[in-house]
Amino acid sequence: MSQKRFTGAKILVLGGSGVGKTAFTVRFITKRYIGDYAPNTEMLYTHKMVGSRDEVNLEILDTAFDMPNETLEKHVRWADGCLLIYSVTDKDSYQAACALKDNLFQQRGSDLPVVLVSNKHDLLTAKTVSDDEGANLEDDLDCPRFQISVAEGQEGVNQVMEELLVLIKRELVKSLAAPPSSPEANVSGMEKKSRLYYMKKAFKKRVVRSRSDIL
Numbered sequence: 001m002s003q004k005r006f007t008g009a010k011i012l013v014l015g016g017s018g019v020g021k022t023a024f025t026v027r028f029i030t031k032r033y034i035g036d037y038a039p040n041t042e043m044l045y046t047h048k049m050v051g052s053r054d055e056v057n058l059e060i061l062d063t064a065f066d067m068p069n070e071t072l073e074k075h076v077r078w079a080d081g082c083l084l085i086y087s088v089t090d091k092d093s094y095q096a097a098c099a100l101k102d103n104l105f106q107q108r109g110s111d112l113p114v115v116l117v118s119n120k121h122d123l124l125t126a127k128t129v130s131d132d133e134g135a136n137l138e139d140d141l142d143c144p145r146f147q148i149s150v151a152e153g154q155e156g157v158n159q160v161m162e163e164l165l166v167l168i169k170r171e172l173v174k175s176l177a178a179p180p181s182s183p184e185a186n187v188s189g190m191e192k193k194s195r196l197y198y199m200k201k202a203f204k205k206r207v208v209r210s211r212s213d214i215l
């Protein structure tokens with residue numbers, strides 16, 4: 001990402017097997033839904049978004065779910081923002097998203113903008129992931145969640161990308177406003193963020209527990 005102006009961003013697309021990572025990426029870039037994609041392949045796409053005032057160059061990395069851990073870590077370090085996708089018809093993909101969430105937090109604290117995407121909402125009769133489970137993960141990630149169908153429409157895909165770009169821009173502004181710091185200071189800042197995140201989670205759990213004690 002440019003250090004002074006928002007001219008581009010690196011976007012990581014993560015999620016379990018067959019959740020629609022490629023369908024999402026291809027739909028965003030080409031505005032088409034083909035329906036049949038090469039399974040389990042990693043692909044880096046580049047895409048230029050031309051607005052009324054400026055251009056933004058996007059690199060979008062559509063990942064394969066079964067990548068080695070070192071590859072995942074390298075991708076997470078590379079990214080300016082991340083789409084974490086699960087399928088509402090596939091509980092395993094929800095569990096995979098939960099595991100990926102832990103990985104993102106361990107590496108980047110809360111400084112990596114994430115948008116959670118619950119896909120395949122055209123198949124609600126086959127739904128296996130509840131709204132509460134989706135909301136819990138959204139809460140844990142402290143990020144926006146969109147419920148979409150890549151198959152059925154372009155609008156949800158565009159909204160997801162717009163939101164992620166807003167969050168990435170916000171993170172850029174924040175990093176420009178922060179005083180320059182040493183690499184050591186960065187590490188401890190990140191640890192502080194992770195610690196804060198886990199404290200927040202523990203506090204929430206305690207509040208829920210004491211509420212259920214009262215009831």
Ligand SMILES: Nc1nc2c(ncn2[C@@H]2O[C@H](COP(=O)(O)OP(=O)(O)OP(=O)(O)O)[C@@H](O)[C@H]2O)c(=O)[nH]1
Nearest residue numbers: 017018019020021022023035039040120149150151
């Ligand atoms: N019904 C429905 N099918 C979808 C939707 N999005 C993707 N699919 C289908 O789900 C299958 C998997 O989609 P992909 O885009 O290949 O999923 P992926 O996450 O890239 O898969 P891997 O790379 O193999 O992990 C394909 O048959 C898609 O057509 C959706 O919103 N609704």
